[in-house]
Amino acid sequence: MTPTDLHRRTLASPIGTLTLVASDAGLRAVLWPDERTGRVPLPEAIPEDPDHPVLVAAADQLEEWFAGDRTDFDLPLDPAGTAFQQAVWQALAAIPHGRTRTYGDVAEAAVGDRGRARAVGAAIGRNPLSIVVPCHRVVGADGSLTGFAGGLEVKRRLLDHESGAAALPLGGT
Secondary structure (H helix, E strand, O other): OOHHHOEEEEEEEOOEEEEEEEOOOOEEEEEOOOOOOOOOOOOOOOOEOOOOHHHHHHHHHHHHHHHOOOOOOOOOEOOOOOHHHHHHHHHHHOOOOOOOEEHHHHHHHHHOOHHHHHHHHHHHHOOOEOOOOOHHHEEOOOOOOOOOOOOHHHHHHHHHHHHOOOOOOOOOO
8 A cells, every 4th residue: 555545634632633544445543642653554654635534534533532422433444454453453342432341351352362362462552543443441450551552641531531530621631
């Protein structure tokens, strides 16, 4: 895929400026303000296209989610990953809004083997569709917050937002 096959736009959010990336088939990535290079394999130069229909829909739905007016996303998705990663990301997508699961739970749901929790953790770390495919809902076996590409403070804020414990006003960081 060449950079011209992808489109991007930015979205101001309560947790910082997110970068949305889409192909014509669907949303490819939701990237953090301080995204680690290489976490999500993408070409370096992706043209800005804020009016691309997938990006418009994604921005609208993310704004609704941050406002507390949406709990689920209804977007075409086009994440690039291995079959194993895809299975893990599908298991993430099945975690209900406001609920959490452990890495073992996700391993059981994705591949039928709780013992694959470490491999599942690596796949979760490569989830290109943060928030939309809710990796923030995965916690350690003891309920503790563990690794998160957006940072543990953001993970806590997202979980608090979903539980109704804290609002995420636009512009707040």
